[in-house]
Amino acid sequence: MRSAGALALTLVLAGAGVTAASAPAAGVTVSETVTVGKATTLAVQYRGKGHGHGLSQYGARGAARSGLTYSQILAxxxxxxxxxxxxxRIIRVKLSGTGTxxxxxxASGITVTGVTGYLPTTGIRRYRLIADARTGLTLQRLATAAGSTWTTVRTRLPNRSEFYRLGRVPLRLYLTDGTSTDFDGYLQAVRAPSGGVWTIDRVALDNYVAGVVPREMPASWEAQALDAQAVAARTYAVNAMATRETDYDICATASCQVYGGRTHYHADGTVAWKQDAAPATATAYRILQYGTRPALAQFDASNGGWTVYGGRPYLVAKADPYDTAARASDPYIDARTTVRVASLASHFGLAKLTSLSITSRDGHGTWKGRVLAGVVRGVNRAGAAKSIPVDGFALQDAFGLGTTWLRIVPPTP
Known part of the structure; x- marks a missing residue:
């Protein structure tokens, strides 16, 4: 890892023509009602995928293909x-899929907290840390011989003991589905409130970013888009570190941002994916800052052509020409799917669905923008008519979409 000195002279990111709006849209009233009639399915058109806050990944690709640099994309x-x-700095990542x-x-050169010297490898296939009956951990090992079972090596190791491999060589961690992943840094076992242990990867921040970027954006995309993603991912992580949990800073799933480690292997040992270090290296240690704090650098797959206000002065609502540009190759522009009427009725607890209305949108773009409010009407299981007020997120969930920017297509008579 390269180290950086004190905070460098910064570059203000302020693009020409940037909208200064920092408040959510009040919404506009619309009158759109689709009567179900005898239809057994309903089609829905939609734009975008995700919350629309901050960076659009397809938009970043469109911007890169338009000649913008990563700093201009971020601006x-x-x-x-x-x-x-x-x-x-070091970030603590709570890994997923590790069980208890x-x-x-x-492997050669592995140490564990509380045990002197390197762990033996001859005739040994795996080591593990488990929660003991008290407040600490137990180290066990599994021999290579067929039919071997786990045996105890050492008890009463301290909570938060960790594996480390000499020379910063990655450790191979086994997951409950039979796959495995090489992780940089220290693999720490932390007693979980619900029993067992969490596995925490204490890893250098830029090594972490190298494992995030290709899980969030295809590594084949343009370098400037990938570099913008790297800065956004690093910034999001640093922001999370500022509001950290007791035992970890960030999770490794889409609930935070997806972290895939250095190399991931299928159960048969073949490589499933690898990290992409180039964007992390090209943007080493760079983050976005607002005032004196790291920005909340949110991102999603596609905003559909308009960003959404996100509660921060720099998360504004404005038209995005890069997401909708043909060169972005965004598959979420005017996409379409079909859902069974019976499924929609069941989703809202109805025996029969009679109509769906959209009454308010945010006023931004095609169809007057994202849905803010509506009404679902039908008959409940007791045979009584029922009207259910809904917002855009309720309709998004009902149709199985990733966006509230949708339009219900009237069925053909």
């Missing part, structure tokens, strides 16, 4: 923030 999506360089143990492959 467009996070107006008023500035690029700055931070010092080296922290299990690693036996």
């Amino acid at each position: 467009f999506y996070f107006p008023g923030t500035r690029l700055t360089t931070i010092t080296h 143990t922290t299990t690693v492959a036996a």
